[in-house]
Amino acid sequence: MMKHEKIDATFPGRVRAALYGIAYGDAMGGPVEKLSAREIADRYGRVTSIDQRWHRLDEDEVSRNGRTRGHGIITDDTLMTICLMEVYADLERHIDAWDMAGPFVRKIAWEPRWIPELEKDTVLIERLFYPEKWIYHRLQLAACDPRQGGIGNMVNCGAAMYAAPIGVVNACDPVRAYDEAISFMSGHQQSYGLEAAGVFAACVAEAFRPGVTVVDVTKTALELAKDGTGEAIEAACKVAHSHAGKSWHYETVVAELHEAMIPYSPMGDDVRHGPAKAGVATAAYQPSRLLSIEELPLALAFMVLNDGGFNKTIEDAINSGRDTDSIGIMAGAILGAMAGDSVIEPSILNHLNKTNKLDLNGSADAFSEAAANIIDADLQKQSDRLAQLAQILHTKSPVGKGTER
Numbered sequence: 001m002m003k004h005e006k007i008d009a010t011f012p013g014r015v016r017a018a019l020y021g022i023a024y025g026d027a028m029g030g031p032v033e034k035l036s037a038r039e040i041a042d043r044y045g046r047v048t049s050i051d052q053r054w055h056r057l058d059e060d061e062v063s064r065n066g067r068t069r070g071h072g073i074i075t076d077d078t079l080m081t082i083c084l085m086e087v088y089a090d091l092e093r094h095i096d097a098w099d100m101a102g103p104f105v106r107k108i109a110w111e112p113r114w115i116p117e118l119e120k121d122t123v124l125i126e127r128l129f130y131p132e133k134w135i136y137h138r139l140q141l142a143a144c145d146p147r148q149g150g151i152g153n154m155v156n157c158g159a160a161m162y163a164a165p166i167g168v169v170n171a172c173d174p175v176r177a178y179d180e181a182i183s184f185m186s187g188h189q190q191s192y193g194l195e196a197a198g199v200f201a202a203c204v205a206e207a208f209r210p211g212v213t214v215v216d217v218t219k220t221a222l223e224l225a226k227d228g229t230g231e232a233i234e235a236a237c238k239v240a241h242s243h244a245g246k247s248w249h250y251e252t253v254v255a256e257l258h259e260a261m262i263p264y265s266p267m268g269d270d271v272r273h274g275p276a277k278a279g280v281a282t283a284a285y286q287p288s289r290l291l292s293i294e295e296l297p298l299a300l301a302f303m304v305l306n307d308g309g310f311n312k313t314i315e316d317a318i319n320s321g322r323d324t325d326s327i328g329i330m331a332g333a334i335l336g337a338m339a340g341d342s343v344i345e346p347s348i349l350n351h352l353n354k355t356n357k358l359d360l361n362g363s364a365d366a367f368s369e370a371a372a373n374i375i376d377a378d379l380q381k382q383s384d385r386l387a388q389l390a391q392i393l394h395t396k397s398p399v400g401k402g403t404e405r
Contacts (some may be wrong), residue, residue: 009340014208015168015368016361019081020163020344021310021336023352023360024050025328026078029318031055031070036269037254037321047318050348067117067127072355074116076132077329079124080162082358083107085367087245088165092370093377095166097146100187101139109136114357135188143268149187150194154285156295159189160196161326166332167204169371174220175206191287195229196296198331203300207337214308217299217334232264232292233300240304248305254320257301264292271322295323299330310335310343 009017027050032040035055040047043055054070057065071074087095087103095103108124115127125136131154138149142299150159163181170177181201184195199221206212206220221233239256262268267284302317313335317327336343353360 001072007400009342011171011208011363011372012368013029013341014337014339015371016364017341017343018164018204018207018333019085019167019335019336019337019360019364019367020223020316020341020349020352021099021332021334022081022329023074023332023353023356023358024348025080025314025318025330025332026325027072027352027355028052028314029324029326029328030073030075031354032318032321033075033324034271035324037162037251037258037319040250040319040321046315049317050351068119069117072351074352074356074358075325076128077325078163079113079115079127080108080132080386081164081308081329082363083124084162085363088169088374089366089370092373094169094374096180096183097149097187100135100184101146103141104187105136107141108132114399116356129156129158131156131193132188139187146187147183150185150190152191153189155189155191155193155287155291155293156285157193157196157295157323157326159185159193160200160293160296161329163197163201164204164329165367165371166197166201167207167333168337168367169374170205170373171208171371172205174202174205174224178202178224191258191289192227192229192292196224196293199225199229199233200296200333203296203334205339207334212338214303217338218304221296221300227289228264228292229296232261232294232297235260236297236301237304240301244304244307250316250319253305257298257320261292261294261297264297265294266291269322296330299327302327303331303335308335308338308339310339361390 028047031052031054032044032047050072052070054068057070083104087099090103091192110123112121112123114121115124118127125133134153135149138144139146141305162190166181166184167177170180178198178201180200182194185197189197202224203217203221206217209216220235222230224311225233236257239260243253298320302313305314306316313331314328317331318324349360352358
């Protein structure tokens with residue numbers, strides 16, 4: 001889908017495509033997550049489909065934490081997104097940190113569902129990484145003020161990775177999407193991890209505008225992003241714009257993008273954790289106004305490089321390495337919302353549904369109905385407010401009635 005193509009997509013179709021883009025990018029990126037771009041090239045050549053073997057599959061069960069991936073299996077990125085969609089469908093209203101502490105904690109910690117990586121029905125929290133388990137620890141066990149839930153957490157992309165539904169319920173209103181994401185995700189994340197969630201939700205909201213382009217989405221991101229997050233997005237997009245529209249060499253561009261991220265994301269290719277890192281001081285994952293997650297800036301950069309092409313953008317993003325699944329889902333969500341269901345490949349959709357015991361279109365439709373109801377209520381409130389303001393502003397004071405005391 002190029003920016004100059006005519007886009008004709010319904011709201012439900014855009015929601016379906018956004019969720020499809022999330023699951024597609026997740027399933028394609030999952031098998032190569034934490035590999036560098038060079039390691040991916042050496043092992044896989046180039047990842048171009050969801051039908052890939054997980055690079056860790058030969059490790060023992062303990063090393064893999066009992067998990068499996070590959071050949072279409074999704075990760076927590078998609079499952080957390082679906083949980084948030086279900087919260088909106090249950091509540092049919094806007095949400096804040098108290099809804100993170102209540103309805104969302106119940107979704108991830110108390111409601112069993114099929115977890116594809118674990119190959120069993122269990123609660124999602126059993127699969128989550130420690131920064132996402134933090135939600136349950138802080139909000140239920142520690143019973144903190146929900147708005148302070150993210151304080152003390154390891155700063156990562158964990159909140160941003162499932163913020164797309166917030167953009168959907170605020171379609172065409174990126175500022176409100178940003179504000180709602182910050183309010184809700186403050187129960188989970190802090191610092192630049194929280195900021196990324198707000199900016200990603202805003203990008204998804206902007207993606208629903210009729211006739212929207214990649215330029216519009218990146219402009220929205222740059223207008224709203226604060227501190228290191230904004231600077232990282234600007235740096236990544238600057239690299240992308242220097243090559244866009246020309247014949248560019250993939251390895252060269254990836255190297256330039258990663259170099260541009262160094263001031264904002266100090267771990268580079270060193271994203272694996274092991275005993276050697278215990279007790280070692282690091283600036284990575286610490287709160288800072290100067291830093292940024294890599295995933296959103298890189299997703300936006302690959303969108304610019306490929307002029308919004310759905311498949312090419314996701315493939316290029318994933319083959320760049322590191323947090324491949326999360327980069328893929330961010331690009332997939334935004335471009336899916338822009339294009340609508342024309343980007344959905346039925347065979348891939350069926351594969352994703354069968355492999356993960358999901359009904360992606362069914363989940364998207366239930367959510368889009370709830371989102372449409374929320375948006376309709378917002379429009380009615382806005383209409384009522386405008387009428388009331390007009391009445392106040394254009395009502396004249398009675399003649400002779402001053403303000404004397």
